[in-house]
Amino acid sequence: MTDNKRIDAPTGTQTVGHEWDGIEELDTPMPRWWVISFWGTIVWALGYIVLYPAIPMLNSATPGIWNWSSRGQFEQEMKAETLRRAPITSALAAIPVEQLAGDERLYQAAVEGGRAAFKVHCVQCHGSGAAGSVGYPNLNDDDWLWGGDMPAIHYTLTNGIRQPDHDETRFSQMPAFAGVLSNGEIDAVTSYVRSLSGLEKASAKSASGATLFSNNCASCHGVDGKGLREFGAPNLTDGIWLYGGDKASLTTTVNNARYGVMPRWNNRLDPVTIKMLAAYVHSLGGGEANPAPAATPAPDPAKVAANVQP
């Protein structure tokens, strides 16, 4: 084939010697700088082999003289990030939780930090949207067993609910009424409770339940059934039922009581993370103002309006 090499007259270039149905290929020489830059890239690659992990050995690759690893780089970046966040973290550690909502910038930082921490520690029970499920409270709504202001949420997070190893834990104890009240009485009292929020129409049965309620339940749930946060006793007159408001669920609740638990986080998470979680849960839409309102008021639109140029 190479014998067929010839010089192509119009271009003055040699052909490669192949011919396909009369089509020939020119063998135009490459520019020399091109091959030099090609060798240049190979030399450049040698640099990588010396500096970075490159040649596979039995247990790992050769480490390279910079001792670089992706994990090492990750740790470095995390360290830098921790350092970058240090001012906010220390400010969060210093501020009392009662005043957190008053500091707009810190509060926003805490909400975002809490959003991330929530996804790691809380979603297992409360769900990724914090909507809860039967037995696990929905944190978006405005109904709170133990209080929905920032200090109350913070306290619940810190000390948990029904943690036997911890004295300051939230603890409520509804008696199991099976055996205390007869089945008929329990039927009557559940009818009364359902009638409080309009799930059932008032009847003779619910009227008889009212007496039973004031004798057995009102000490915790209140005479009007609106609950008592000091005891963690739920409001029975609203539209939210942690374990269901239907007849069967309520009968089970009254017969056996419910003992929901939540871990205390003071022995698992650092105080700053707990504070951030409190801010996040508070921000979900049901957060209540602190008993003593924060000193800093929300930005006044009229004031900003004064700065607006027409």
Place this chain on the structure above:
Amino acid sequence: MSNLNDLTGPNQPLYQARKGVYPKAVDGFFRRLKWGIMAVTLAIYYITPWIRWDRGQYAPDQAVLVDLANRRFYMFQIEIWPHEFYYVVGLLVMAGIGLFLVTSAVGRAWCGYACPQTVWTDLFQHVERYIDGDRNAQIRLEKASWGPQKIAKRLSKWSVWLFIAFWTGGAWIMYFADAPTLVREFWSGEAAPVAYATVGILTATTFIFGGFMREQVCIYMCPWPRIQTAMMDEKSLLVTYKDWRGEQRGSLKAAQANPTAFGDCIDCNQCVAVCPTGIDIREGPQIGCITCALCIDACDTVMAQIGKPRGLIDYCTLDDAEVEKAGGTGHPALKTLFRPRTLIYFGIWASIGLAMLFTLGQRTRLDLAAQRDRNPVYVRLSDGSIRNNYTLNIRNMETRPRIVDVYIEGLPGAVIWTPEGKREFAKQNVNFAVAPDAVHKVRLFIAAPAEGPVRTEFTINTRARTGDERGDRDEVVFERPEAVK
């Protein structure tokens, strides 16, 4: 290509060193045109970042600024946000179609006159002639051994090149930050590392491409010459050696001795001597020709000297070449510019431009993007009503702070409030103070009675109290649980 002509041995080398090109100085119409275009393009490049444009206290006062850090693109009174990037896409499409238009009309005019590679190479060659002398002196110097004189000349030439290259790279970064500030920061060492890196890279590429690679960039590296061959047709203007007039070529003496045997070409090689890519245009159209038309100037000068009409080498279409070969006269150049193909290209190009100008005039400078939280889909409140959560992104694209009202339409009995507000005081509207030229991201709670359809479509509207009052609206959905039986 002429520089490959001598590769005629049976075992030619696989790689080939660059053959030096030493273009001779020339004067004429096209050379002056090129000077003019060079002056204009370089002036645009160097001066543009320094033009000031008053946008008030909340926006930079640089007329043309690509603010990557803050994701804004300023061009005189136009400000582009990242979500309006389609305007930049439109500009790129216009640039592409503009090149089609130019190529189909006047061939590789972009390559020959306006391409930065051409402009800077031209500038560098001018420097070269100033220091080394014209073509013959350059060839002599190249062949000379390295003595003090050659070293001095080389060093001074490279220094001037480096100086130009540095200012080229230095001017580029001015488009990406406030120019006066950046200059001060650059020299005091406070500028961002990427600024120094960019200047370094562009200095190196300008120095190497303009000083040493030159025509190699056009022939081997640039894809555009290859694409252009598909754009040109028999009506595109090409720099053409009119061989029917020039051949048989021969020296002036021979031609005078035997006028009938020779054409107009006296084989003086001036067209080859002035060519910046080192080709011989008399071999016909070729990939190495960037249509800079300097050979036309050179040939016209010679023709004037020997008393022959100009235009032995001239812009000519392939169609006209056929006509002239047959003894007719070609069309005037202007006539070849206006034909259906170029007019259609121009029509497309212009309508994209007009459409962009129209939408630029129509766009609102207040934008709302509302998104409903999908987890949870809805929240039942203690009084039984239903709440949905939304995230609003309110873009205030005017460069001043504004009060923006947000109100809902089409959701009976609903109230809206923000995390800072309280449901007890909620109404059907809220308002925000939105910073100038910024996005205000806010969560919005909307509560409505539980009775109602599972899905209700309604709108969230924004309206600024000042300035652009058209506002914006977004259609969203309110979801409820199915009614409890």
